[in-house]
Amino acid sequence: MLDKMGAFTFDRINSQLFEKSYNRANFGGPAGTMNAWYMSEMNPVTFPAGILRQPFFDENWPTSMNYGGLELVAGHELVHGFHDQGTQ
Incomplete structure (x- = not known):
C-alpha cells in the first residue's frame, strides 16, 4: 500500500514539474x-554568441586561456542556480 502511495506521489510531482x-x-x-x-x-544558463570575443575569448589566444575565460563566465552563471537571489 505504501509503495502505491509513494508511486502516486512521485507521479503527481513529476507531472507538475512538466x-x-x-x-x-x-x-x-x-x-x-x-x-x-x-x-x-x-x-537554463544562456551563453549567446557574443560571449565569444574579448575579454573572454580570442581566436589568437592559447586554448587554455579561451577555456578559462569562458569557464569563468560559466561558473559565475551556474552559481546563480544555488544561491538565494542575492545577499541579505
Whole structure:
C-alpha cells in the first residue's frame, strides 16, 4: 500500500514539474550580447554568441586561456542556480 502511495506521489510531482511549457526560442536577449545569464524560472544558463570575443575569448589566444575565460563566465552563471537571489 505504501509503495502505491509513494508511486502516486512521485507521479503527481513529476507531472507538475512538466506542466509548464516555455518558449525555447526565447533566449532572453540578442545573440550578439557579450553577457551570459541564468533564468531561475526555467533553470537554463544562456551563453549567446557574443560571449565569444574579448575579454573572454580570442581566436589568437592559447586554448587554455579561451577555456578559462569562458569557464569563468560559466561558473559565475551556474552559481546563480544555488544561491538565494542575492545577499541579505
